[in-house]
Amino acid sequence: MAASTSSTNVLEVRDLVAGYGEVEVLHGVSLRVAAGEIVAVIGPNGAGKSTLMKAIVGLLRPRAGQVLFLGEEISGLPPEQLVARGLCYVPQADNVFPSLTVQENLEMGAYLLGRRGRERLALAFALFPELAQRRRERAGRLSGGQRQMLALARALVLQPRLLLLDEPSAGLAPRLVELLFAKVKEINAAGTAVLMVEQNARQALKLAHRGYVLAMGQNRLEGPAQELLDSPEVARCYLGE
């Protein structure tokens, strides 16, 4: 792994503070994702993991702190602009357009490219052949696992530099989780960095290169994924099923 200086960091989050209304959820969170890495963020419910995602991707305006993508400040920019720069996000729930077909969903992923976007769909279909079979089906009729795949495919159409995944395994049977994570590994091998927030801490750490533990809106632990997996503290607090 290359040394993690800011020049090779795809994403850097510094002392991020964010919340909803009167409630502050993140009290100064920091992390970084280097090129080619898979980074997992784990922690208990209510730790602020989803809030962190939303703040990075622009669905929530941070109150303090910085978010740097490819060395440039992006805090407070709207999500549409981030997609253009190569940052794509897969929300936890409601992550496909139910009344659009599979094909149309992917076309939305390629929206920025205008009419040329249609060529990119071929890549997505190559990566997810099950979706190619169902291209004319409405996304709302897909099973949970197929929907997750579609959500992931939609975010990949533009071949982003960084992929943000919010609890991708939520609601999936273990076999499907394995399949999904295998896909994520494939995607990462092809050059996309991944930042993943996960409830399923064990699986996530097995997949990731590095991990962060978040609790009560603050950093608790960080380190190489294997270290976290081996750590008794982490096992006690966060790896219990």
Next chain:
Amino acid sequence: MTALARARTFAQGGWQELRYRADALTATLLWALVLSLLVASALSSADHFAVGLVVGSIYALAALGLTLIYGVLRFANFAHGDLMMLGAYLAYFALTGAVVGTRQDVHLPRALEGLPAASQRLGDLTFGYGLLLATLVSCLALALLCIGLDRLVYRPLRRRRAGVVIFAVASLGLAIGLRSLMLLLWGPNPRLFVEGVFPARHFPFGVLLKSDQVFTFALAVGLAALVYLLLFRTRLGKAMRAMADNADLARVSGIDTERVIVWTWLLGGSLMAVAGVLLALQAQLNPQLGFVVLLPVFAGAILGGIGNPLGALLGSLVVAVAQEASVGWQLWGHQLDPTYKPGVAFIILIAILLLRPRGLLGART
């Protein structure tokens, strides 16, 4: 999977199945009701049925605009009826250049009806190409006005993530403002695009329709088809549908939602303007008329399934036919008073909201 997990999935599936069946049942009942209503009124009084279709097509255009705006912008635009009427008045102004003065109208030095043969009747229709041009002008003007209002009022509210209620109240305030504007500029007395009495044509089954009405129906259906093509075959249309499904997801997919919103107002505004002109042709130009048609248009859009363009068309036709046919109905031995015509739309609305809020073709929420 363990036996327990398997059993649980099966039970969940069973419950889903039951809900699906119950849902399908209400859907079937509703369709049956709607179709029998249409057939019954067509058979009992073809004339009323035909008028219902014409009025329904006007409502349909309005409902299309409403449903688009509701889908993409996520709020019930209570100013819709008054915007329609304003569209009609803007066309009137483009055509005649007249605004109300103290004792007489005040006229602009030039107006579209001054163009050569602009008022010459096109075939059997009551109007000439002047009105068509005026309608185009009105579409543009109203669309721009809508975009302006969006920038001024709705976008700040969107930024603030204001609740549904605030949008509704704001649109109501705008509705009042627009109505007052129309009263200020053109006065309370009803106006017509073309003065005079024009004979209706005879059609089979005792149907009497003016050529204007046939034109209205054809135009409305044609425009609806165009809108449908736009929504399902163009990139922009798909983006609109995507936003209607999930605006946040649209943004993280890279769709410039504010741009799509502008296009939505352009399209919706144009539909409103055309619907307004057709309404004024069918009835009259009257500032109070906007509020009167608000209920039937909403009823039509909701009956069809809000957010669904085909539904808007179908629902509006049903509401209008029901309204026209209601005059012939008997309730407890008494003929139903024509005053109740608007009430019919309301009853349909309430029934749908209670029994099946997503209407005939609406998406499952």
Next chain:
Amino acid sequence: MIGRGRWPTLAAFLAVTAAVVIMPAERSGWAWGGVLSFLTAFAITVAIYSLFTLGLNVQWGYAGVFNFGVVAFFMLGAYAAAAFTKEPAAGGFDTYVGGLGPKLSPPFLQSEEWLPFLVGALAAAVMCGLLAYLLSFPALRLREDYLAIATIGIAELMRNVVVAERGLVNSERGLKGIPRPFYSFFSPDDYQYFYLLLALALLALVFWATERALRSPWGRVLRALREDEVATAASGKDVTAFRRQAFVVGAMVMGLGGAAYAYERGAVSPDTFTHFAGTFIFWAMLIVGGSGNNRGALLGAYVVWGLWIVSLQLLGYPLPEALRVRIFYLRDLVLGALLVAVLLLRPQGLLPEERRVSLWVERLLRRPAPEAAGTRPAAGRAPTSGPPPR
């Protein structure tokens, strides 16, 4: 934002008061007797309309029930009060039900001066409460914007019924000659001062009652509900029951307002009960004054009605004909624009609500923020519940 300070409130209040006092005084050549009479009429109307804004505040400000059919309760209350106090229909062109006036006047304690009116007002309140109760079952299941259109429809349907059913309340002709309480005790000129006292007394009573209700345990649940419906439901409270109760109570207050209106005017007809004059204006008053807030409801009625009177007063001045004919339309335009401006620039209204939420709700709110995407906008219900989530 036009600040969070108190100066706009004070400025608005002073401006309206000044206009309402000075304009008629100056026009009548400083004849204070006439001005006093004029101001009394103004105050009576403000008092009666305040009843409606208070009722609306209970429904909307307390419980988030989005009632866009206020005029239905207004109408029902006024017609009910008339039916209980008028003489029976004379037949011929005047046909209506009720006319219980003489029946409610047993010959002692001069009861014809007060008993029918009391009964009429109570009947108005009860009937409105009943209507609200019946409506609440379907209505409270609807989402806010659907509820709005449904309530608009209910009000229009009611108007339809009034106009179409000849024998009900005399359709378009309306009811005239509604008697007034204690009318024979005063000279016609002095009566309005008495009625003002009566109206103010009624208003004070209703205001006191609603304030007490707000600070009661019942009121606290309603406020918690408004802040966060999910949490309140999770703590075991039957959300719908509370909202139903608020809906009914608010409707009853509106019924009282309708009765007070009928007795004061002496005549009602369907034209009185348009959507604009019977629903929109009260919403404008409430939002301008400060929704969720009883004092704001009063202030809003005062300021908006003041604006109304000012526009009427302007007619007395030498204005160009073009403007004179259009004064009322300008007034409506200004009102619509004012409402939108308030929503944009100062959504909490003139009198912002005090943030008096109980400890219990605070504790509920300190739980972690919801992590699921696409939560419904519970916080968007009331415009005054603190800074909105960004």
